[in-house]
Amino acid sequence: MPAFDLSKGPQTLARYDVIGQHSPDSPQFITHVALYNGEREEISHDQAIDVAHMRPPLQTDGSISAHAAGCVPLDIDEIRMIEVWIAKVEDEYRQADDKPGFRKQFHIDPPWEDYPRTGVRRYRRYSCAGFILYAHRKVQIDLLDINKEKLPEVSEDTLRRAYRIRNTAHLEDFGIHGNGPWRIVLAGYVLHALDRTPEEIRSGEPYQAMPDDELF
């Protein structure tokens, strides 16, 4: 089922469909993706909707404005499995807004990583895209090829726009090393991965991101 820009008209969403947000500064630049956490309803452009997402922190009761959307779509069993998975990990992020250092739950490269990286893991860190991708992996849907050699290079300017970064001094905390360009997962890639037929998505061939796929 193709992904769509909601500015072209409203669409009906089902639970755990993927929502994209455009940058306020750069038209069509997807800066955030989330899982729609409501029941089946018609959604209009810029409508505030309930989501589960890695903001950060990870919120299962968040709300964002919807600008774009896409889905596999998921069947009832898969929705149920994602629900159960979220129930298992939700404690790791509850009310993390009050938690000093909530940003530490965020990780860009790789798009998810356990903390601590060795030993007994306490929680997992995600990017917003990583949370979506991992949720789909929990139902054996591999949306995107995240192998580095398959990802397009991203410039510092694109990185800044994607994550609205003004200070790049501590990018290493989020897994970004060196001076770029980098091969990392951007939020827009998720929507392009969903902009295929269900058969293509479920074929077992994850989508390979192309340059400029940060735009949708």
Add this chain to the structure above:
Amino acid sequence: MTKNSISPSMHDKHKLGQQAQSKPKEKMRLQWGPYSILELTQDERVVYFSGGKVFRGLDVSGDIQSDSLDEVKGAALANAIPGLLRALLTEHIRGTSPLDWDIEDLSVDIEYPIDSDLLSDEAEHIEDCAVTVEDASNWDPDRLTDMLINLNADRDWSQLRDLILLAEDTDFTPEQSALLAPRLLDLATRFRESHDPQDEPPVWSAIRTGASMLYPDEADRLLPLLEPGHPIETSLVALKMLGRIFEAQPPNEIDQYPILAGKVRGIADLLLNRYAISSTQSAAMAQLAIYALAAMASNKILDLVQVVRDLNVTWFRRQTFHELAELRDYWNDRPTGVAPEPQQLLERILREIQAE
């Protein structure tokens, strides 16, 4: 606008007033709960808190040297500070990229209107408040360990809550972990009786961090936390961490932890039925119990496989299989490998779950 959710105890308010009365014209440091307010000049104050300090930012008129407790603007100021800090550090920052707000010694100019009822009548707004915030990642683990161990759990719980959350993001040495694990689990056991929703995150965090510091032979320290029915439910988190302890530190033999396995098997027996797994939480608990039994290489899992199959709930069987397959992947990725018996048991479980 974030409402001030921190209220000083009456004891603290009184203490604040007393200090104001006793030292009307001297430079004062007022202690109020976890916050410390140092008056630099009449118009300049530094507020120290667990996450850093705020200084020179308050366009607040008010005389901290007033006699009457009701009129002590310092009290109003102290009341305002938590709301201000929370607003500055959460609500406003949310509007920008979280990756921008960070970093030791970062100065951020913030203009942020606040409700006048948070401050004295003269206070209208804050202009160009310079905020310097210490990055929590710079907290010294030694200092954090010392405070977690030595703060009084009853008197200093509000401060301990924040420190527990910080500890979860901190790497400790084995020596520090040996001290912290029992302390954190003890705090979780005590404060799971709390009816304050704010205590849920730190209780769960204490379990995750404390459990992550346990060796397999110490995993039975989680047994009390497997008990359900407390105001703050800890059983799911404890069960999850039990599985993770053995996922990272697999046993060398089958059935090395019979008491622990017996308890977990009891949980699985209660939840592996169609009624229970129709609830998301119960389904999650049931799967975590199966995962823990597999990770601790208990033979008690074997007949549970047939129970899972007999449920005839496709999604549950499929998800259980894939969760256990992830355990196999974890063990396969271990540089030191896994002893053959636990691995063979896991492979057998996977075959039997999937078999038609």
